[in-house]
Every structure is written in C-alpha cells, then in structure tokens.
Amino acid sequence: MPIVGGSCLPRIRFRRRLVVVFVLTGQDACFGAGPTIPPAYVVVGFSALMSIGGRRGDYGGSVPNSFGTLISSLALYAGSLFITVAKQFVESALYHSKDLVIGNGPQGPFDHLFELKSPLYKTGSLQKFNPGDLFLYAVTDSGMNKKWGRSIKDAVKAAIEGGATIVQLREKDAETREFLEAAKACVEICKSSGVPLLINDRIDVALACNADGVHVGQSDMPAWEARELLGPGKIIGVSCKTLAQAEQAWKDGANYIGCGGVFPTRTKAANPTLGIEGLRTVCLASKLPVVAIGGINAGNAVSVMELGLPNLKGVAVVSALFDRECVATETRNLRSILENAHSRS
Ligand SMILES: Cc1ncc(COP(=O)(O)OP(=O)(O)O)c(N)n1
Numbered sequence: 001m002p003i004v005g006g007s008c009l010p011r012i013r014f015r016r017r018l019v020v021v022f023v024l025t026g027q028d029a030c031f032g033a034g035p036t037i038p039p040a041y042v043v044v045g046f047s048a049l050m051s052i053g054g055r056r057g058d059y060g061g062s063v064p065n066s067f068g069t070l071i072s073s074l075a076l077y078a079g080s081l082f083i084t085v086a087k088q089f090v091e092s093a094l095y096h097s098k099d100l101v102i103g104n105g106p107q108g109p110f111d112h113l114f115e116l117k118s119p120l121y122k123t124g125s126l127q128k129f130n131p132g133d134l135f136l137y138a139v140t141d142s143g144m145n146k147k148w149g150r151s152i153k154d155a156v157k158a159a160i161e162g163g164a165t166i167v168q169l170r171e172k173d174a175e176t177r178e179f180l181e182a183a184k185a186c187v188e189i190c191k192s193s194g195v196p197l198l199i200n201d202r203i204d205v206a207l208a209c210n211a212d213g214v215h216v217g218q219s220d221m222p223a224w225e226a227r228e229l230l231g232p233g234k235i236i237g238v239s240c241k242t243l244a245q246a247e248q249a250w251k252d253g254a255n256y257i258g259c260g261g262v263f264p265t266r267t268k269a270a271n272p273t274l275g276i277e278g279l280r281t282v283c284l285a286s287k288l289p290v291v292a293i294g295g296i297n298a299g300n301a302v303s304v305m306e307l308g309l310p311n312l313k314g315v316a317v318v319s320a321l322f323d324r325e326c327v328a329t330e331t332r333n334l335r336s337i338l339e340n341a342h343s344r345s
C-alpha cells in the first residue's frame with residue numbers, strides 16, 4: 001500500500017523519507033511464510049523516526065519523551081504481533097479440524113458457530129447429509145439404459161417418480177462430454193425433487209455439474225483427497241468390504257459407506273460376496289451410516305432390512321430397478337417392500 005509521496009511528508013528530509021517509504025510500503029509485505037506485517041509496524045517505524053528526529057530537534061520532540069515513545073511503540077508492536085500470530089494459530093487449528101468427524105454430520109468439532117475463511121469451503125453449497133436418504137439408493141448403469149433404449153435422464157426421472165431417495169450416476173462407458181451434459185440435466189431433475197445426486201468415481205464430473213457428491217471405490221481417488229477437492233458440503237460415499245476399509249473411510253471424512261456384495265451380482269464382474277453375515281460384521285464396526293449393495297431385489301431386500309442394525313440405512317440397487325421394463329414401477333414396488341420391513345423392525 002504505497003501511500004508515500006512528497007506531499008505526505010513535506011517536512012522530513014530525504015534520507016528519512018526513504019525510511020518512511022520502507023516502513024509504510026512494508027505494512028502489507030510478508031517475510032517468508034510468516035505473518036503479514038501488522039499496521040503497528042508502521043507506528044513503531046514512524047515513532048522511531050520521530051524519536052530520532054526528536055533527538056536532532058527536527059520535529060521539536062524532546063530526547064526523554066522520544067525514548068518513551070519508542071518503548072511504548074515497541075510494546076504495541078509486540079502485542080499486535082502476538083494477536084496476529086494467535087489468530088493464525090486458531091485459523092490453522094480450524095483448518096486442520098475440517099475433516100475430523102464426530103457423529104454423522106458434515107461439521108468438524110470447531111466449526112459450529114462460524115464459517116471457515118478458506119476459499120476451499122466456498123466451493124459447495126453447505127448442506128447437511130441426511131443418512132435417511134440412503135433408504136432406497138438407485139444406481140444407474142449405462143449398459144442397462146442402452147439395452148432398454150433409455151437416456152440417463154429418463155432413467156433418473158423414472159427412479160425418482162417411483163420413490164428413489166438418492167441417485168448415483170454410474171456410467172462406466174460414457175464419454176466425458178456426453179456424461180457431463182447428462183449429469184447436468186440429472187442435477188436439475190434431482191434438485192427439483194429434493195433427491196441428492198451422486199457421481200460414481202468421477203470427481204471432475206461431480207465438480208463440473210455441481211452434483212451433491214461422489215461415490216468412490218477402493219481403487220479410486222481416496223476419500224480424503226476427494227474431500228479436499230469437494231469441500232465439506234458435498235456427500236462422499238466409499239465402497240467398503242472390510243472393517244479396516246470402513247475405519248479408513250471414517251478417518252478420511254466420508255459420509256457413508258456402501259457395503260457389499262451382499263448377494264451375488266452380475267452387474268459388477270468378479271465382485272466378492274460378503275453375505276448377510278459379512279454385511280452385519282461391517283455394520284457393527286462402522287462409525288458411518290451403511291447402505292447395502294449387491295444382488296439386492298424385491299425378493300431379498302427384507303432379509304437385509306430385518307438385520308435391524310441402527311446404522312444400516314438402506315439398500316443400493318442397480319439391475320432390480322434399471323434392468324427392467326418399467327423403472328418407476330420396480331422402484332415403487334421395492335420402496336413399499338422396504339417401508340413395510342422398516343416399520344416392522
Ligand atoms: C452405494 C455404492 N456402493 C458401492 C459401490 C461400488 O463402487 P466401486 O467399488 O467404486 O465400484 P464401481 O461402482 O466403480 O464398479 C457403488 N457404486 N455404490
């Protein structure tokens with residue numbers, strides 16, 4: 001902030017003007033990675049100059065007073081520097097607490113009363129993840145859509161019409177540009193229905209279409225890196241088959257885990273089957289809400305819901321919804337089965 005000119009400091013000799021130029025322009029400077037020089041620096045510098053000037057009589061200041069001015073200015077500077085460093089320490093603590101998870105909410109432990117200042121946290125609209133949304137999780141499949149002559153958009157519309165509570169676009173074969181265009185249309189559809197939309201694997205696509213979040217597997221981008229990119233307001237799900245994976249997903253700041261394959265499936269090649277007992281084991285250990293996946297359909301969904309585990313929030317389904325003639329009808333039917341089972345448990 002260069003605010004120095006001949007007219008500002010008319011009575012100071014040239015050599016001292018140089019000092020003042022240094023002091024005043026230095027107030028916004030940084031030394032290395034250290035703090036910005038606080039305005040008190042300017043006061044100290046100016047007072048020091050005054051005191052020197054006083055000694056020589058240029059400003060009419062007295063020698064004893066100028067020493068006192070210098071000491072009190074140094075104290076002011078030290079106090080101000082302390083406050084600056086303390087503020088940065090607290091900011092840094094808040095920043096590093098952003099991914100600490102307590103309970104199932106998106107907030108870190110220090111982030112209850114105010115927003116973090118980092119631009120990273122302006123990327124998403126801050127919204128709370130509701131684990132209840134995992135109740136009937138519709139996961140699309142490009143092959144099935146092609147087989148039945150549906151666009152992704154129509155498949156998503158039909159699933160929402162039938163009562164899906166969350167949707168994931170899992171388009172393994174789609175070209176990026178085509179996928180992004182479809183994803184943008186689906187974001188609009190889901191937003192207007194209040195149904196969260198997640199993107200499978202593709203953090204880039206999720207960011208570009210402003211989806212509600214992503215679902216990542218064990219060989220995809222780690223959840224903590226996805227969280228860094230997406231910010232705290234987005235939903236992140238992680239596929240987990242083991243207790244260690246579930247623990248890591250929690251540490252990484254995920255919102256939920258997808259656990260399977262509960263039953264054998266033809267939708268995902270070479271997918272190990274955990275069975276109902278495998279699902280139970282992971283649910284009991286998981287600190288995050290769980291959605292079951294793999295071979296789930298209208299005929300076996302009740303056996304999953306009947307586990308009655310508090311953090312098992314629902315089922316994720318591909319072929320039982322999308323490898324059918326009428327997606328809306330299949331979704332409606334499965335939703336009513338789930339609701340009946342849930343009300344009994
Ligand atoms: C809800 C849910 N759970 C698990 C998966 C599987 O994800 P991933 O391990 O990344 O495998 P692909 O889906 O990429 O084949 C999922 N998609 N959704």
Ligand SMILES: Cc1nc(C(=O)O)sc1CCOP(=O)(O)O
Nearest residue numbers: 260261265267294295317318319
């Ligand atoms: C995508 C996916 N992930 C699985 C896992 O076990 O992580 S099973 C699966 C496919 C689920 O499809 P369907 O409902 O048709 O069986």
